[in-house]
Amino acid sequence: MSTLSNDEIARYSRHLILPEVGMEGQQKLKASSVLCVGTGGLGSPLLLYLAAAGVGRIGIVDFDVVDASNLQRQIIHGTSTIGQPKVQSAKARIADVNPFVQVDVYEEPLTSENALRIGANYDVIVDGTDNFPTRYLVNDACVLLGKPNVYGSIFRFEGQASVFNYQGGPNYRDLYPEPPPPGLVPSCAEGGVLGVLPGIVGAIQANETIKILLGVGTTLSGRLLLFDALTMKFRELRLRKDPDAPKIEALIDYDQFCGVPKAATPREEAPVIQSETFGRISVEEAHRRLDGGWKPFVLDVRNDAEAAIVRFPFADALVPHTEVAARLAEIPKDREILVHCKLGGRSSQAAAVLAANGYTVTNLEGGIVAWARTIDPSMPVY
Amino acid sequence: MAISIAIPAALRAYTDGKASVTVHGETAGQALDALTTGYPGLAKHLRDADGKLRSFVNVYLNEDDIRFLQKDATPLKEGDTLIIVPSIAGGR
Numbered sequence: 001m002s003t004l005s006n007d008e009i010a011r012y013s014r015h016l017i018l019p020e021v022g023m024e025g026q027q028k029l030k031a032s033s034v035l036c037v038g039t040g041g042l043g044s045p046l047l048l049y050l051a052a053a054g055v056g057r058i059g060i061v062d063f064d065v066v067d068a069s070n071l072q073r074q075i076i077h078g079t080s081t082i083g084q085p086k087v088q089s090a091k092a093r094i095a096d097v098n099p100f101v102q103v104d105v106y107e108e109p110l111t112s113e114n115a116l117r118i119g120a121n122y123d124v125i126v127d128g129t130d131n132f133p134t135r136y137l138v139n140d141a142c143v144l145l146g147k148p149n150v151y152g153s154i155f156r157f158e159g160q161a162s163v164f165n166y167q168g169g170p171n172y173r174d175l176y177p178e179p180p181p182p183g184l185v186p187s188c189a190e191g192g193v194l195g196v197l198p199g200i201v202g203a204i205q206a207n208e209t210i211k212i213l214l215g216v217g218t219t220l221s222g223r224l225l226l227f228d229a230l231t232m233k234f235r236e237l238r239l240r241k242d243p244d245a246p247k248i249e250a251l252i253d254y255d256q257f258c259g260v261p262k263a264a265t266p267r268e269e270a271p272v273i274q275s276e277t278f279g280r281i282s283v284e285e286a287h288r289r290l291d292g293g294w295k296p297f298v299l300d301v302r303n304d305a306e307a308a309i310v311r312f313p314f315a316d317a318l319v320p321h322t323e324v325a326a327r328l329a330e331i332p333k334d335r336e337i338l339v340h341c342k343l344g345g346r347s348s349q350a351a352a353v354l355a356a357n358g359y360t361v362t363n364l365e366g367g368i369v370a371w372a373r374t375i376d377p378s379m380p381v382y
Numbered sequence: 383m384a385i386s387i388a389i390p391a392a393l394r395a396y397t398d399g400k401a402s403v404t405v406h407g408e409t410a411g412q413a414l415d416a417l418t419t420g421y422p423g424l425a426k427h428l429r430d431a432d433g434k435l436r437s438f439v440n441v442y443l444n445e446d447d448i449r450f451l452q453k454d455a456t457p458l459k460e461g462d463t464l465i466i467v468p469s470i471a472g473g474r
Contacts, residue, residue, distance in 0.1 A: 132471045135471055153471060156391040180439075180469055191392070193472060224467070228391075237446075239447075242450075
């Protein structure tokens, strides 16, 4: 067991006088290791609290760079680290919070090739990812490695948390045997997320991780915690092992399992549907043709909140993509339709619906963001 | 009998933004059918083409997953709550 220096004893005194932690527990934390997959909304508070608590070694996996739009919730990063790799930004912040923590950085995506090798070096793995393929990958790797998987997930105002694969308890596949098809569930980038929500859920994950490392209390194993930040309600559901669940024997191709085409689409948006039933046009070409007198009916299929941020002055109608099928009456059939959203994914889905209903329709590739980036830099990007 | 169904944020676009819908039904399946009759846009999110509950949407009767009770045939009693718990992946 690691011994504590006088500086460490001073730092951890509030833990040391707590009977449930004490000298022995604090030494356990120092001797333990946690892998955090993702340094975003969930990973931020999680990493800060694990570091502050004195977990001896923390691994962080992320291949993203810090963006201004992250800072509304990803509190481990800051304005001064915009543009830096998230793992480096997080490592520097952790070093400031607690220099006694060793940080291992993996600036790469977690894949079926590296997950077992990376995960094997840690006592507990925490899932702070943002997509279904990586969630199933983390789960299956934990099952194969026999490591607990501390789960948290968020959407808009709602969060879920649990502890999977711990002391013979259920795992993620017992809860959800299969992922939803792409596009059926909106992502945070599309649906938005209250900035505090991942703070609360990530802190719950940190709490469960520390309990597992200390061997104290009762974890969320076998329970799914649901949290609604709008109504401030917690609900607890029973989780069971699914006797019909297929045995996890090896890691698989998780993009294929989740029906996600590899790198075919910006991952924050619904997947782009490729179809012969409707046309597609680049922002450059659309700009050129509109300037030349092209007069399509321009249909914005984003939601009201997005339209309040920025919209095309020449947009003719705003109908959220999920409502297009029910609101065809508002869309003229005798006009050519140019459909757009933020990044081009949802509008491709709307285009497919319109084409199936007899419309002549063209999808604006890259959406209003591509337009703002290449045609009109005075427009905000969100 | 009257049953309250809790609608998650991810599916409220299909229930006019309602977080809770009250329906009538003797079984979980009847209650869900009553829900999707009132809100047809929800149907494809809850059931597949064969009418089976989708594997990425769980329905709980109070605290228990109906998959481990009697699925659609799970009997309900007055004042029960059905909770729809979809798979969500956000974390960034």
